[in-house]
Amino acid sequence: MESQKSLADKWIKMLQASGYRQTEARNTIVDVILESQRALEPLEIFEIGRKRQSGLGLVTVYRTLERLEALGLVQRVHQPGGCNMYLRAPVGHEHLLICTSCGKAEFFNGDDLAPLMDYVAKQSGYCITEHWFQLFGQCADCQKK
């Protein structure tokens, strides 16, 4: 598992490689996202980030999320309660497993889906280009309580 710090460096480098600049606000926002175990709303990122960098603005959070999402570094997470939370994007065939109690998000490998998707494609005649697969439940810690 790559450390948060080096992942943050990589993200900033990717922003720069796309013509964007490294700024204090972006450093803060990237750190907040990478240090979180769960998906966060823009307002939450703003509030957490503001404790470290008092001048941070909510609009900058929105604009930074937009860029990070366009670069594929961050994903919007869809949940029964709403679809405005953000998390680091999966790499490869990772899918999300989210705790309904504490919100903790983990990734698991979903390679096994390929046969089912092939079958559905054959049956339906669709040319399948994308799949969403996500699990919800209670994590081990929350089950104990």
Add this chain to the structure above:
Amino acid sequence: MESQKSLADKWIKMLQASGYRQTEARNTIVDVILESQRALEPLEIFEIGRKRQSGLGLVTVYRTLERLEALGLVQRVHQPGGCNMYLRAPVGHEHLLICTSCGKAEFFNGDDLAPLMDYVAKQSGYCITEHWFQLFGQCADCQKK
């Protein structure tokens, strides 16, 4: 496949069984949803419904969707472009297959997911209570064009 008309009757009966009343507005809204091949936004339901029943209000569409969703008859559909579209709810283990060109929504059976979910539960220690699985692609008709 059950006819739209009898499904509409069933929905209205379920509303009544829950203490709600049968009204012209609700009949219209239920018909619009059941006659559509694709998920619709509240505003679309309102506009289509208003052609049949000129007095229909957008607020009534929102309130009816809320009741239908609470009864499990209608589901909110999550798509890359937004999460404010509604469709009849799946029955059993049906999952959605949505055409990215025309929006047509079909259901397919996803029983095959059980082994993967069991495996993930064992690996992660989570007690899995819900799963979202949805496919996107081009339907056979749209591929021809």
Add this chain to the structure above:
DNA sequence: CTATCTGCAAACCGTTTGCAGCGTT
């Protein structure tokens, strides 16, 4: 006859845009 339902208008709230000044390169 009563309780629910309806549509309108207004309130609400998360998100986006305009802009003048600041910071990165």
Add this chain to the structure above:
DNA sequence: AACGCTGCAAACGGTTTGCAGATAG
């Protein structure tokens, strides 16, 4: 020095709420 970036305030748009009159049961 140039251009992108920032934060504020205001605009925006989808959704919700308050209310008085209409309607189902």
